Amino acid sequence: xxxxxxxxxxxxxxxxxxxxxxxxxxxxxxxxxxxxxxxxxxxxxxxxxxxxxxxxxxxxxxxxxxxxxxxxxxxxxxxxxxxxxxxxxxxxxxxxxxxxxxxxxxxxxxxxxxxxxxxxxxxxxxxxxxxxxxxxxxxxxx
Numbered sequence: 001x002x003x004x005x006x007x008x009x010x011x012x013x014x015x016x017x018x019x020x021x022x023x024x025x026x027x028x029x030x031x032x033x034x035x036x037x038x039x040x041x042x043x044x045x046x047x048x049x050x051x052x053x054x055x056x057x058x059x060x061x062x063x064x065x066x067x068x069x070x071x072x073x074x075x076x077x078x079x080x081x082x083x084x085x086x087x088x089x090x091x092x093x094x095x096x097x098x099x100x101x102x103x104x105x106x107x108x109x110x111x112x113x114x115x116x117x118x119x120x121x122x123x124x125x126x127x128x129x130x131x132x133x134x135x136x137x138x139x140x141x142x
Contacts, residue, residue, distance in 0.1 A: 003053070010051050012041035056086050066093045073103035080111065087112035091128055100126040 019028060019039045032039045054060055056074065069090050075083045090100055091114040100108070100115060108115040108126050115126040 006051060006053060012046045013038040014041075015039070056089075057082060060089050060093065063093055065095050065098075067095050067098040069094060069098070069100045071100065071102055071106075073106070075102065075106045083111050087115070091115065094128050096128055096130070098127065102126065 013035075014032075015037065016039070019032070028039070031042050031045055033042065034040075052063060054063070056071075071086075071090070075086065078086070087108055091112060094100060099118070102108075102125075107117075109117075114129055116129045117124050118127050
């Protein structure tokens with residue numbers, strides 16, 4: 001992990017190019033202020049986000065319940081058993097209404113049936129499967 005990238009994310013500053021990659025104008029003016037060439041996210045929003053540097057392969061003992069886990073293009077580099085262990089940890093920490101966001105080439109399918117895919121405007125993310133939602137494996141057995 002690049003500590004420089006983590007520090008930049010914590011700072012909440014974005015270039016014009018980054019801002020113009022899909023952020024609607026109404027959200028830009030509502031949540032950002034321009035400082036020279038940098039768009040800075042407002043302090044109220046920055047204050048809602050915590051950043052933690054962790055090793056995904058080790059235990060995640062210091063993390064609270066999470067509303068959103070961004071794990072894009074991480075699992076593609078790992079073997080199946082390591083992927084399963086990481087997804088199990090993510091599932092334990094993910095708030096029942098929270099979201100796990102993976103890269104386009106990544107999925108929980110055949111790795112952890114505790115997640116269900118959810119589509120939002122053509123993008124797929126994952127949520128914890130509720131106790132009343134049977135896993136895919138169970139639905140196939142019926």
